[in-house]
Every structure is written in structure tokens, then in C-alpha cells.
Amino acid sequence: LGKSGADADAYAKEVVHSDFEEAGDNDVFRKVRADFDAAGIAQSDAQIRTAMEELLVTAVEQIRST
Template structure:
């Protein structure tokens, strides 16, 4: 195998690993977001865990964060909880950082 082929295979492997890690980070962020919103909605225990799973699943609708945002925004509105779009998006960003740290640490 030539040096070029070895480098190519190495780069493909790194790309696949990076994509897998990013997927794990997003799933973790969405779970953390779901737990945060569940608390706002007054859910605890198994209900909060089930809601967090709903938030994770909502991210499968389309690429990007808008599907997740729409899910939690709609649920917050339905529960008549006062929360700005900015606050939700800021929380999503903060939890993304937390999720990256947790996944990097192997948690």
C-alpha cells in the first residue's frame, strides 16, 4: 500500500470518528436540554427521563437544531411557562459545551 493510500485511510478513519463523536455530543446535549425543560414543566423521575428521550428523538426530523428548538418551544408554550427564544437558544449553546466536555471526558 502506498503512503498516499495509508494517509487516505487514516483521514477517512479520523473523519468517521469525528462524526461519531459529534453525534454523541448532540445526543447528550439534547438529553441535557430535555432534562432542563422537563424541570421547567414540573416533570420528575421517569416522566423527566421520558421527556428527555422525546427531545433526543425530535432531533431526527431535520438537520440542525431547529427541530429540537421547535419541540421544546412548543412544549414550554403549551405549559404556559414564560421563556424567551433567546434564553432557550442560549441554554442549548451552554449545554452543547457541557456535552462536549462530558463526552471528551468519557462520561
Template sequence: MSTFDKREDGFEGKFAHDEELRFKATARRNKLLGLWAAEKLGLEGEAAEGYAKEVVRSDFEEPGDEDVFRKIRGDFDAKNIEQSDHQIRRTMDELMHTAVDQIQND
């Protein structure tokens, strides 16, 4: 195997590893976001955990974060929970940082 092939394999391995970490961090962020939103919606215990799972599942509808944002926004609107789009997106960003930290420390 040439040096070029070894470098290529190394880059492919790093890419696969980074993608796996990104997937795990996004799933964890969505769970944390779901628990945050559940609290705002007045849900506790199993109901809050179930809602968090719904948020995680909502991310599989389309690429990106918009499906998760729309789920939270729609549920807040349905229950007249006052949170601006900016507040929801800011919380999504903050919880992504938390999720990455948690995954790196696991």
C-alpha cells in the first residue's frame, strides 16, 4: 500500500468517525431539546421522556434541523407557550454544545 493510499484510508476513517459523532451529538441534542420543551409544555416523568423521543424521531423526516424546529414551534403554538423562534434556535445551539461535550466525555 502506498503512502497516498494510507493517507486516503486515514481521511476516510476520520470522516466516518466524525459523521458518527455528529449523528450521536444531534440525537442527544434532540433528546435534551425535547426534555427542555417538555418542561415548558408542563410534561413530567414518562410523558416528558415520551415527548423527547418524539422530538428525536421528528429529525428523521428530512435533512437538517428544520423538522425538529417545526415540531417544537408547532407544539408551543398549540399550547400557547411563549417562546420566540430565536429562543428556540438559541436553545438548539446551546444544547448542541452540551451534547458534544457529553459525547466527548463518555
């Protein structure tokens, strides 16, 4: 979405907050899908889900290293 700095931090918090809506990651996917659509960013559902899986691995690695 081209966000950086405080805007990126605020968006990350919105995404995390959306994860509390229901079990699993479908709530996060719906948010990201809607935000990409609203911004005119062409990404397939498969591309978004793949990125989510890769970023989850990165997040786990970051948590383990702290």
C-alpha cells in the first residue's frame, strides 16, 4: 500500500486489530483484500495468502530471536 513510518505502524495495528474479529486468518485476509481493492492494487487472493504465510514465518522468527 506504499505506507511508511507512522502510517505503516498505524496500518499494522489496524491489521492486528482485525485479527480479533474471528478465529483464523480469514478476517485479516478480508481486510487486506478490501484495502488492496480500495487502493487499486492488483493482487490475487493466492498472492495475498502466500504473502501472509511468508510474513507469519518472519514474525515467528522475530519473536523467537528476542
